[in-house]
Amino acid sequence: STTSTANSGLLDAILPQFTAKSGIEVRVVAVGTGQAIKNAENGDGDVLLVHAKPAEEKFVADGWGVQRFDVMYNDFVLIGPEADPAGVKGGKDVVAALQAIAAASAPFASRGDDSGTHKAELKFWKAAGIDVKAASGGWYRETGSGMGATLNAAAGMGAYALTDRATWISFGNKDGMAVLVEGDERLFNQYGVILVNPSKHPSVKAEAGQAFIDWITGADGQAAIAGFQLEGQQLFFPNAK
Structure with missing residues (x-):
């Protein structure tokens, strides 16, 4: 996951909602997008939440990720x-x-x-x-x-x-x-989410990872993102298709 989603407090605010619903605990490793992609290529992680669409599309095209979904923008x-x-x-x-x-x-x-x-x-x-x-x-x-x-x-x-x-x-x-x-x-800044390909890395928790993707791109996750505010301002705008 990117440092922006962690630094802003977004993940701390929304992940407990996912855990309450699914029973799945999410461990966040907050690094910049480039490092997050490298980590995922090495099999360190189940899901990528990042914001550099060309790099994300290459990650999927090279077989490291299953599919990329839009999540939100700021x-x-x-x-x-x-x-x-x-x-x-x-x-x-x-x-x-x-x-x-x-x-x-x-x-x-x-x-x-x-x-x-x-x-x-x-x-x-x-x-x-x-x-x-x-x-x-x-x-x-x-x-x-x-x-x-x-x-x-x-x-x-x-x-x-x-x-x-x-x-x-x-x-x-x-x-x-x-x-x-x-x-x-x-200056538009789109975020995407990708499941790391379990056929490349059998250690990937594909079922739990997919459950998270389904949640964050679904109605509950999108509402959680929209509801996250700081100083009365909405910080991220959900736009999953």
């Missing part, structure tokens, strides 16, 4: 210091904002961990025509850690960062930091 936001040295506040174009940050050599904190958020961020830099590898260690700082730790680093150095909105809302250390760019349709 969105990414660009956060940064309220002083906004790059002057991006209020914009709706994430690519233009990144170009402005690079032009100003304003500090940017990247997860640098191959997570779904990191993959999305790199895609936006590419669209912006910015070579962040060349800037690494300068204005572009890679934390190599999860979303919460990266937000702490950004707050500590007055840096910009890309985050999923749920982790931002649940993040405690917002002093002097704010959402500066939001609402670009490219």
Whole structure:
């Protein structure tokens, strides 16, 4: 599972509902999407809940997963210091904002961990025509850690960062930091769920895993996701088909 679903408190809120209904206990290993997929390929886990659709589709195509289902979505936001040295506040174009940050050599904190958020961020830099590898260690700082730790680093150095909105809302250390760019349709963030293929890894608890997928994509699970709020805001929006 991704760190965003764990950091935000979503899984702590909804998993007891699944356990009460099914009697199945779920153990969550919260790592970034890239690491979660690697773990699953190694047979460490029964179900993937992640957010990087191309990587998920490849995982299934390569035979590691049985089938991918949409579960829910939220969105990414660009956060940064309220002083906004790059002057991006209020914009709706994430690519233009990144170009402005690079032009100003304003500090940017990247997860640098191959997570779904990191993959999305790199895609936006590419669209912006910015070579962040060349800037690494300068204005572009890679934390190599999860979303919460990266937000702490950004707050500590007055840096910009890309985050999923749920982790931002649940993040405690917002002093002097704010959402500066939001609402670009490219910031849409879809989550998917996949059963790890038991024919590749006989240790996979396929029946329990499928029961969880049926629940989270079914009426009860979707209602549980919709009902999860923080500070009066809904964080994830169910859209299983």
